[in-house]
Amino acid sequence: MNAIFLMLMGLGAMALGYFVYSKFICQKIFKVDPNFVTPAHEMSDGVDYVPTNKYVLWGHHFTSVAGAAPIIGPAIAVIWGWVPAFLWVTLGTIFFAGVHDAGAIWASNRNKAKSIGAVTGDIIGSRARSIFMIVIFLVLLMVNAVFAVVIAKQLINFPSATIPVWGAIVVALIVGQLIYRRLINLLVVSIVGVVALYGMIYIGPMMPISLPETIGALSDNEAWIILLFVYAAIASLLPVWMLLQPRDYINGIQLFIGLGLLYGAVIISGPEVVAPAFNTDVPAGTPSIVPLLFVTIACGAISGFHGLVASGTTSKQLDKEPDLRFVGYFGAIGEGSLALAAIIATTAGFATLADWQSVYHAFGQGGVGAFIRGGANILESGLGLDETMAQTLLTVMVVLFAGTTMDTGLRLQRYIFQEWGSIYNMPWMNKGSVATLLAVGSCLLLAFGAGGDGSGGLLIWPLFGTTNQLLGGLTLLVITVMLVKLGRPMIYTLAPLVFLLVMTIAGLVIQLKGFYVKEDWFLFTLDLVVLIAAIVITLECVATLTSTIKERKAAEAKE
Structure with missing residues (x-):
């Protein structure tokens, strides 16, 4: 199979999904209303609630949900073969992720831009909300702690990426001022920002920057992780228009240019x-493809983390309700195209099958390293880029998206602490600075307390896939209940919901057995907690869904 056909089939199917299926879902099922006053206008505060141009908001949403996960998952899952990974990414993007992401924005938008956890309390009940928010907190803890480790390792392995990675923050701050303070045309600002970013990518290999291997009592890995969390804490407290939006927007454009270069190289080199x-x-030792494929590839097919971003920050910036189709569904298309690129890079970026097998010699191998290596080979053969430049380009792509996910993830973790403060009558926790310190403290406690060297987040990462997919299923369940209450067809969210919950619970059971055999009692206990939470919330939601259907039928009978 030539990679060109794989690329055309995948991108063609996703384009069809956006132009046809998403239009049907948003107009006929969600029934988006251009006259609906969004919370961004109703509750505008210039910090979190800011009506935003849909293209800028798309950049924020897309880059916040993308991160490194849509690369890592597919780059590991191709060990079962490229066909299963390709089908799950393509079909999952169209029928699962797009509906989930747009639906999460819609559900939050219709509930005062509340997080999906808070919406659960309103729609289903306080007990389900409490358990749901614990699952949400675990997912955010995993994402923030692990992505800090991923970024630190890439900066150590590829010091040529240091200047463009940190320079992108300066570019974003300038872009934010130009857009919101000086009202300069968005197209001009976009061109200037992207040129500046790629200029730094060009300079990066000429001026590689590394931290000393030891800084006092810290290793370079530990120092990078602490610096990343200091930055993320500051970023999470700044108004969204100042750094979060412009950083995500420029990174979104950068990714599409990077994908364009990679896909262009595929066309040229074939x-x-x-x-x-x-x-x-x-x-x-490789686990069964079913159900593990569907939890190994989360981001890029469907991911519960997207629901957190959609309801946590994106819905607070939605200018007009119809914008959620472009922001949410097309954001999922963007991530699906990144996952597709990861599949191509890790299956066609090696010279021979033997070269591929030397990387994929055990389950869990591949990941970011395989993507950078394979993608760089394709860029080198197709566009003539030298190896260092190609690796720098792809490394910056990975790190910038992991970084923007950390920005948003820490802000969302701050929201969780603030919501807990409101729910449990602890006003001191509502303060942004206090909630941020608690968020950073919990991540650092996991990173350094469990691992000792800053990599402690990796300890619970094996549970990310199942916990994350559980979150996606529960988000779909909340959306389904809302649709039933409004008397609208529920099959378009119910079908992916049932599939996802079955695969997730099966995955948790299989992992539970594996942890028991390995006598890993920490992960065994945590897996058991998540499994019990999954069952309890599912039963609560099924009961709510059943009663809602009965109430709806009774109301229709009276009419």
Whole structure:
């Protein structure tokens, strides 16, 4: 199979999904209303609630949900073969992720821009909300702690990326001022920002910057992680228009240019996919493809984290309700295209099957390293970029998106603490600075308390896929209940919901057995807690859904 056909089939299907399926879902099922006054206008405060141009908001939403996960998941899952990964990414993007992401914005928008956890309390009940918010907190804790480790490792391994990665923050601050303070045309600002960013990517290999291997009692890895959290804490407290929006917007454009270069190189070089379509000779210890494929590839097919961003920050910036189709559904298309690029880079970016097998010699291998290596080979053969420049380009792409996810993730974690403060009558926790310190403190406690060297977040990362997908299923459940109460068809959210919950609970059970065999009692206990939470919330939601359907039928009978 030539990678060109794989690319055309995937992108063509996703384009069809956006132009046809998303239009049907938003107009006929969600029934978006251009006259609906969004919370961004109703509750505008210039900090979190800010009516935003849909293109800028798309950049924020897309880059916040993208991160490194849509690269890591597919880059690991191709060990089962490229066909299963390709089908799940393509179909998952169209029928699962797009509906989930747009639906989460719609549900939050219709409930005063509340987080999906708070909406759960209003729609289903306080007990479900309490358990749901614990699951949300665990997902955010995993994302923030682990992405800090991912970024730190890439900055150590590729010091040529240091200047463009940190320089992008300066560019974003300037872009924010130009857009909101000086009212300069968005197109002009976009061009200037992207040129500046790529100029730094060009300079990066000429001026590589590394931290000393030891800084006092800290290693370079630990120092980078602390610096990243200091930055993320500051960023989470700044008004969204000042840094979060422009950083995400410029990064969104940068990603599409990067994807354009990678896909262009595929067209020019036409590499063959050397990985097997279905890998029947998987390494020893590789788990069953069902259900693990559907939790290994989360971001890029469907991800519960997207619902947190959609209801946590995106809905607070929605200018007009119809914008949610472009921001939410097309944001999912953008992530799906990134996951597709990861599949192509990790299956067609190697010269021979033997080269591919040397990387994929055990389950869990591949990941970011395989994407950068394979993608750089394609860029080198297709566009003539030298290896260092190609690796720098892809490293910056990975790190910038992991960084923007950390920005948003820490802000969302701050919201969780503030919501807990309101729910449990602890006003001191409502203060932004206090909630931010609690968010950063919990991440650092996990990173340094469990790992000792800043990598403690990796300890609970094996549970990310299942916990994250559980969150996605529960978000779909909340949306489904809302649709039933409004008397609208629920099959378009119910079908992906049932599939996701079945695969997630099966995955949790399989992981539970694995942790028991390994005598990993920490992860065994945590897995058991998540599994019990999944069952309890599911039962609560099913009961609510059933009663809602009965109430709806009774009301229709009276009419």
